[in-house]
Amino acid sequence: MDLTLSPSELAFRDELREWLAANHPGPIPTDEEGFEWRRNWQRKLHEGGWAGVWWPKQYGGRGATLIEQAIFSEEITRQRLPSPINVLGIMLAGPTIMIHGTDAQKDRLLEPILSADEIWCQGFSEPDAGSDFGNVQTRATKVDGGWSITGQKVWTSIAQLAKWCMLVARTDPDAPKHKGLTYFVLDMEQPGVEVRGLKQITGSAEFNELFFNEAFVADDMVLGEINGGWGVAMTTLMNERAGLAFGMQVAMRQNLDELVEQVRERGLVEDPYLLDRIGELYARTEVLRLTGYRGLSKQQHTGVPGPEGSLPKWMSASTNQAITELAADVLGAEALSQESAWAYRVQRSRGNSIEGGTTEILKNIIAERVLGLPRMKAGA
């Protein structure tokens, strides 16, 4: 058991730090220019060979280990740089295509993910299929040469920028829920697709609603088997949960450091209650980091992310929320002013325990798949 970086991991980190120092893109611009700026940032990363860090070399990646991928996320966040614009393509679509895609799909789809020429979004959730993801109602009907898609998706990040959508739709309405789904790669640039921004409690529209009205997907853009979409989607979701926690842990540590500084400025740093709460939150943030590394070390042996990935996701949501709750309590009106960085964090953190699997669902996954507890019969 060893928490220190190996010589090759150290070399990886130093090379990355050197590259970031030489290629730092400067401050992140405001919303309007944000997209092109972030696309260019990913292109720069790609030129340096840093876009698909743990993607295998045969697909244009660096072939780095999972631990090195974690180091990458930590360093990027430490520099307060954004993740690549095509994060959903890199983290979710790419790995899913590598496992379930045909050679032709890999040739066609993977390279533009890394170059940011084609942005990806994820069409899984629906108004009536959130936690009950098997209840997807969006219909795919067979037509000549492909499939016709009609229905609605929700909570779709960066859909307005996306070329492709990872879409799960129902191909067999008569089959049991989980068995009638198929995973499609849908071209967003067509008349049957409408994207509407979805304003969230922060006031900004980070997510979208997607409406499909007889949108078309060609036969060669089915990922995996017809009616085999559930298994393909699980690959995507496991990657989502396993990967989410890593950069966040560094950002949480930065936010805590910032809070301690603000507590000190107010002369409250010796307050026993605050020492207790702050100590607790540093401890939880460190536990998240360590649990993440334990999971990655295990995954490095087994090759696939397991249900244990649910644990860091749960920890990171609850700890990030606790940090913002303490900030709101200690700083009061100042944290709640729209001018404060905390105002956004206080609101945004409420989404952490909902997005990518609610904490309640994560507890179910741990109870059933890690602890082996029986599940309640549906409808009981």
Add this chain to the structure above:
Amino acid sequence: MNFDLNDDQREIKNTARDLLSRRSSFEEVRRVGEGGAYDDSLWNELTELGWTGIGIDEESGGVGFGVIELALLAEELGYAVTPSRFLANAMAGLVISSAGSDEQKGKWLGGIASGEAPATLAFARDGVAELVPDAEGSAVIVLVDGDRATVHDSADVSVEKIETIDPTRTYFRVTANGGGEPLEGNVEGGVDRAEVILSAELTGIAQRALDMTVEYVKQRKQFGQPVAVFQAVSHGCAEMFLETESARSATYGAATVADSDPEQLPFSASIAKAVAGEAGPRVTRKAIQLHGGIGFTWEADVHWLFKRAHLDAAQLGRTHEHRARIARIAAGLDQPKAGAKPVGATA
């Protein structure tokens, strides 16, 4: 980096689990818990296997493994709630190893490693230690008061048995009438290592409480089905899992830091003790709750875990003290000087 047990470490853990499941069953825990003495033959077996020398250098008569290997044994002893002076002896050995001069190490570590002259460790204030595990039968007693540590011959101190809620281990109040031999080296580093293995025992206790609860809620039926199907129950188990794994991550992290990056140890050790010291009591309380009425009976075995967890959490600084230390380190504040500790910080 590979933050996972290596094959040798896994072997140590499995061997310990196997041995203790035979030699330290709940039947044996109950025998001691209901007034019996520690099993001398178990102690002899552990010393013959070299367990008592695991955290001690070879030149001092030990086996020379790291804190992580010792922590794995402590975790398994916690899992079995083993009635034994093993942990107290090992904690004292870590402090003397870190803070003793060569001469002092030569004097005491051999007896600790062989088990022939065992030791114990506790926090004290003004010469009085309120909670000393296994002081009776110890050849020497290490008392830590702030950043000072002194080693006392057990013949020179008064030892008074105290009845705690945990009858699976003996505890004492120790009054040193001055004297004692000061340890001039790195006291903090030694105490932090002791906190790590105490945290490991707490982790093992939590794991056992979780395992027992999972088994129980699968077989206990109400309303015609196992109570595990109710989310109020299954989510409670998931929360126990989160707390147990948190304690394990923090403990393994600190054990690794103790062996490879000692500058970080104060922060990491306090995180381990703060997290495990909270998880142990919380997980065992939840275990009683999820066992329902049976969990509240003397007959069921979950209460041994609950009791041991509380007594472990009370030693070497409690959760709120370690959290304050973590916050002070993070904020770059000085730690309170010896004698300026919060009231009651002596246990």
